[in-house]
Each structure stands twice: as C-alpha cells, then as structure tokens.
Amino acid sequence: MQQHLARHKRYPMAARRQQRQGTAEVKFTLNAQGQVIQSQIVKSSGHAMLDKEVLEMLTRAMPLPAFPASIQDSQLVITLPVTFNLSER
Numbered sequence: 001m002q003q004h005l006a007r008h009k010r011y012p013m014a015a016r017r018q019q020r021q022g023t024a025e026v027k028f029t030l031n032a033q034g035q036v037i038q039s040q041i042v043k044s045s046g047h048a049m050l051d052k053e054v055l056e057m058l059t060r061a062m063p064l065p066a067f068p069a070s071i072q073d074s075q076l077v078i079t080l081p082v083t084f085n086l087s088e089r
Helices: 002-006 013-017 048-061
Strands: 022-031 036-043 075-084
Touching: 002 048, 002 075, 013 048, 022 048, 036 048, 048 075
Parallel strands: none
Antiparallel strands: 022 036, 022 075
C-alpha cells in the first residue's frame, strides 16, 4: 500500500522553493475495491500545501490495491504518515 501511494506522491514545487518539510498523518477509509471513501489529515505537517498534497495523492492513487482474500472486511480504516523531506528526489 505505501509503495503504491509513494508512486503518486508529488512534492509541491512551491513547497520545495520555500524549503517546506514535514510529516502529515492521514487517516482514510478504503473499500474492498480500493476506493478511498473518506480521508482526513489527523496530524498536520505544519504546512497547508503539504497537507493538501497528501489528500490529492490519495485521489491520484485510486484505485488502491484491492484487499487480499484473507481480509473479509468490507472497509478498512488506515492511518499512515507521509513525509516530505527536501533530500527526496
């Protein structure tokens, strides 16, 4: 899941220019087909443009990988940290 999301993460150019870094924590509800039903930032990175990018990343990444057969739930609630660090490429 994290690898899939990482492929859709973009570091906003304005944030790079302003040397903005941080880690946002995002909580989202995912259905068995990989669609994000609900999402919210539960811990801010400290920079609105980075927080906004985390939510946009979820939208770009849909559909996320479907649940494995071993998971019988119709929905999962996932909380993940997303870090923006200027040393990233």
